[in-house]
Amino acid sequence: MPSLNLPAEGGCRCGRVRLRVTAPPLLTMACHCTGCQRMAASAYSLSAAIPSEAFVVTEGEPVIGGLHGASHHYFCPHCMSWMFTRPEGLDWFVNLRPTMLDDPGWFTPFVETWTSERLPFAATPAVHSYAALPAMEEYGALMAEFAQALAKEAFAAGGSAG
Template identity: 55%
Template structure:
């Protein structure tokens, strides 16, 4: 969906996320519990609601006004990555981590930012 070596995003609590203008459309390679939202004008991928892991929103970090300081903590879907594509992420998953692992990973991330 990114047509790139990377899909950069940041996981935020659902209650801390709000669309303030426009009405994104659902599309892409989603499923009932993984909905990708796009700009209706240019069809840029904006965010994903991964309902399987709880009330979170996965926001495409290039959309943020200031993404500085967001060093990768976790990379997913590495089974499909290009061999030369590397990140400094502490955790790497061939696909996605199991939903029950997200609490532990989020706690570890929060501790690393303290």
């Protein structure tokens, strides 16, 4: 999995809302739930959990859309691109739609969720798959394993004295 070049900049389709990421993701995911299918108008949604302190909107003001429920889904008010989500009670990260970044080529989902609702053709290369969501106590190990994979990739990209 290629690594995200930091700082990373991005924005919505029309460019009126721009953002910056200054730290690597804690975890990358694909969600197959029917809600994400409908909001993304796709087979699944992609997200990168970015530490909140490493995420900033630099231009424009996104608006809340989607279900207007406990988790807030943020969209560009002009082009309506679904940009990121702030899950209720989990203020320490932001679920960024990685395709909002100017260079999303680094992204690969590490975890896929709601495979019980997956469309038959929708395959991902995720390392871990869950019929619904992982148990809360599993996220620590998933993030640690993901961080190890990122570190291993960074080492390989830097070469080794062999």
